[in-house]
Amino acid sequence: MANYKEYIESGKAILGIEFGSTRIKGVLIGPDNEPIAQGNHDWENQLVDGIWTYSLNAVWDGLRDCYSSLLTDVKGKYGCTITNLTSLGFSAMMHGYMAFDKEGTLLVPFRTWRNTITGEASEELTALFHYHIPQRFSIAHLYQAMLKKEPHLTKIDSLLTLAGYINWQMTGEKVIGIGEASGMFPIDIQTKDYNQNMINQFEEKAASMGYNFHLRELLPKTALAGEIAGYLTEEGARKLDVSGSLKAGVPIAPAEGDAGTGMTATNSVAVRTGNVSAGTSVFGMVILEQDLKEVHDEIDLVTTPTGNLVAMAHCNNCTSDLNAWVNLFHEFAKAAGIDISLNDLYGTLYHKAMEGDVDCGGLLAYNYFSGEHITGFEEGCPLFVRTPDSAFTLANFMRTNLYASLAVLKTGLDILIKEEGVKIDEIFGHGGLFKTKGVGQNILAAALNTPVSVMETAGEGGAWGMALLASYMVHKKDGETLDSYLTDHVFKGNTGTKVAPDPKDVEGFEAFMKRYTKGLSIERAAIENM
Structure with a gap:
């Protein structure tokens, strides 16, 4: 093992910090880009006057506590x-709205990605740009404020975004990574900068509404992975480290969002690769070779930290309903006097699912605790449905719930695969669904008809991904791409456990999806009559 004490004391370590929705995490990495220490701070957003927000005090208290935890x-x-x-x-959760005046004062409370108050703006901008603008994009928040004539x-x-704000406070520079920027305003993948045609369209529209905005002055500058976004100032060092020990002058990597750090942490930044994060919610990202032919409301477009176009399908529901069923079985086991841990029960039930019929024996489930934009639902109602002649077995029951966990994701990604002809060589899976080997991974491979790999290091998360981007910035060789750096110096040939899709499972999942799509009317009726 390396002498980490000497390594840290000599100032060679690299740090990544990410502001997640419920936790601020810092990861310190060593000479082989391996995590050697970490700090954490738990926090929660607040609903204030109908807006989901975090106060600036919470931001700074959380950052300092996270760093102090790291030092401990x-x-x-x-x-x-x-x-x-x-x-x-x-790094930080992407999107949202932080508006400042010339003195650096926050004009309205931070509006996070979680707010769904920009529906009108999303629709109008999508029509204006002929490019899908999700509600959570920063430009949608700005346009909605214009529609409401906010003073x-x-x-x-x-x-700025939260990540951009932190970079500004640490360096004095309003600079963000291009992946983070792509969640503020559409990116031109040729120029690797904000799309100038769309800037012109927006400014013309703004002028017609009485606003004289110059977006390039409002928005932070963009930077690619490997570039320097500024240097830690004395003031920034004191804001981060209240002990006063940390020296200024540290080069800082372009701030990225959780999408970019997730791609980096799973080594899925190359074209024709992608990653799926499956836990309470699920999203899939695929790195594209070229622009999509059509605008799809179900697909969001962002970029990698190097500026390649990424198509994202985001779903609100994944394992919550599945977890509820497992907890019910756990309650039964306790009532029957059976001593089995929840982890062992998950393993038992998940493996049992793989004994089921490939089409789930005619069973059907909807895991909608909340609505799903991709399938057109504003709210949800969990359902399990069967007919008298369905093969109602434990194996089929569990397999059905696993299929249902990925059904909306498949609906979204099938738009890319079947309608747009997007080619995917490999998907990297991470999150709780993949903890039981040979189950979630195999089912995802069947859902997408694509090889799926799972790496142990993916669990290190976005803070580690941000540290890797900071490492690439200072250690890359001339001309070395981020993809090459990750493959050669971080993962070093460790591609994880890879499974190819089983043709029978692929056929079975397609049969399930026909039943699932047809049965959406059942879900709608349940919601309307609850």
């Missing part, structure tokens, strides 16, 4: 502290 971990493991770093990077717009001087 370093002290406990290696008996030293951090006084310098080779590089540093910050703060007369004072707005800059528009």
Whole structure:
């Protein structure tokens, strides 16, 4: 094992910090890009006057506590502290709206990605650009404020995301990574910058509404992975490290969102690859070779940290209903005096599912705890449906619920695969659905008819991904791409456990989806009559 104490004391370590929805996490990496220490801070958004937000006090208190927690971990493991770093990077949940005046004062409370208050703006901008603008995009929030004639717009001087705000406070520079920028405003993948034609369209529209906005002055500058987004200032160092030990001057990588750090942490930044994160919710991202032919409301477009176009299908529901059924079986086991851990029960039931019929024996389930944009539902109602002649077995029951967990994702990604002809060589899976080997991974491969790999390191999460981007910035060789750097210096040929789709399972999932699509009317009727 490397001498991490000497490594840290000599200032060679690299740090990535990510502001997630429920946790701020910092990961310190060593000479082989391996995590060697971490810090955490739990936090929750607040609903204030109908807006989901985090206060600036919560942002700074959380960041300082996370870093302090990291220092405690370093002290406990290696008996030293951090006084310098080779590089540093910050990430945060993408999108949202942080508007500032010339003095740097926040004009309205931070509006996070979670808010669904920009429906009118989303529709109008999608029509204006002929490019899908989701509600959570920063430009949708700005346009919605314009539609409502919010008074703060007369004072707005800059528009940032949370990651961009942190980078600004740490470096004095309003710069973000291109992947993060793609969640603010559409990117031209040829110029690797904001789409100028759409900027012109927006500014003309704004002028007709009485606003004289210049978007390139409002929006932060974009930077590609490998470029330097600024250097840690004395003020930034003090904001991060209240102990006063951390030196200024550390080069900082372009701030990226959770999409970009997730791609990096799963080594899925190359074209024709993708990743699926499956837990309480599920989303799939595929790196495209070229633009899509049509606009699809079900598909969001962002970019990799290197500026390649990414198509994303995001679904609100994945394992919540499945977990509820497993918990019910666990309750029965306790009532029957059977001593089995929840983890063992998951393993037993998941493996049992693989004994079921490939089409689930005619059973059907909808896991909609909440609505699903892709299938056209604003709210949900979990359902399990069968007919008198269905093969109602435990194996088929569990297989049905596993299929249902990925059915909406498949609906979205099938638009890419079947309608747009997008080619995918490999998908990398991460999240709770893949913890039981040979189950979630195999079912995802069947759903997408694509090889799926799962790597143990994917569980390190976005903070590790941000640290890797900071590592690439300072350690890359001339001309070395991020994809090559990750493959050669981080994963080093470790592609994880890879499974190919079983043709029978593929056929069975397609049969299930025909039943699933036809049965959506049952789900709608249930919602209307509850």
